[in-house]
Amino acid sequence: MTNKILFFDIDGTILDNDKNIPNGVEESLQKARDNGHEIVISTGRSPFTAKSVLERLKIDSFVCYNGQIVQFKGQILHKGIIAKEELKPLTDFANVRKQPIVYMDSDEMVSSFPDHEDVFESISTLKIDFPRYAEDFFLTNDIHQALIFCSAEEQKEYEKAFPNLKxxxxxxxxxxxxxxxxxxxxxxxxxxxxxxxxxxxxxxxGDGLNDIEMLQFAGTSVAMGNCVEELKEHATFVTDHVSESGLSNAMKKLGLI
Incomplete structure (x- = not known):
């Protein structure tokens, strides 16, 4: 097989629901590398929250923040930011509704609220610390990605109010x-x-909503068995659950290992 560029999501793809790397994944990635394939992480995470996975798996190429930061073999190729002119009205809109925002620059995550149960609930699923609080952090730092904390129904209000944001x-x-x-x-x-x-x-x-464009773009695409239902129609095929050797089985099926 001609060597391929393999793009892997992290959560729900390389990491299971408990944020552990399932048995066989490290070995499979190394076999793929030995076979001449390039390994790249493609995640919504920041480089610093993906660091432990990158280091353990010896990967130095990534697409982080859903495409906002791109690196190949240690060389930064792109760093996109969200314009402050977009963040200021977004922050005001969220503050009126008492809904927190977490801002992410190259080094850390910072919350617009000192404490909020929704931030704790979601951030804790990533097995990372609660972000520190800082007022108007976005005004003095380049923000690559933000998190808004609201229901799916409330999200529609944001989408209508901010057509230049995704x-x-x-x-x-x-x-x-x-x-x-x-x-x-x-x-x-x-x-x-x-x-x-x-x-x-x-x-x-991949396995999530933020993987749809990625699977549509790639010549060959695999949805994990634990993926959101919407992703399946965009995949070349659906493999097994992440905790049931889904990644390794897919790589074998494709002849990558």
Missing amino acids: FVRWHRVSCDVLPKGISKAKGMDLLLKHIGRNPEDAVAF
């Missing part, structure tokens, strides 16, 4: 906030062009 739900009480048009697919495209490869050379693995 809202992608990842949790019952939270969704990612990005500039309109940004996606993992955009980051993948930039990385592939940098190394002179085409979408047909890409294989994508």
Whole structure:
């Protein structure tokens, strides 16, 4: 098989529901690497919250923040930001509704509320610490991605009020906030062009709503057995659950290992 560029989501794809790497995944990724395939992480996480996975799996290429930061073999190719002119009215809109925002720059996550149960509920599922509180953090820092904490119904109000922003739900009480048009697919495209490869050379693995564009873009795409229902129609095929060797089985089926 011609060597491929393999793009892996983290949560629900490489990590199981308990944020552990299932048995066989490390070995499978190393076999794919030994077979000449390039391993790339493609995640909604920040580089710093993905760091432990990147280091353990010895991966130095990634698409983070859903396409806002792209790196290939240690070289940063792209860093996108959300304009302050968009963040200020978004913050005002959320404050009126007493709904927190978490702002993310290159180094940390900062909350607009000092304490909020929705922030705790969602952030705790990632097994990371509650973000520190800082007022108007977005005014003095470059924000790559934000999180808004609201219901799916309330999300529609944000989408109507802010047509230049993109809202992608990842949790019952939270969704990612990005500039309109940004996606993992955009980051993948930039990385592939940098190394002179085409979408047909890409294989994508994912499980969430923020993986839809990624699976549509890649020449071959795999939805995890634990994926959201909407993702299945965009995949070349659906593999087993992440905790049931889904990733390794898919890689074997594709002849990558």
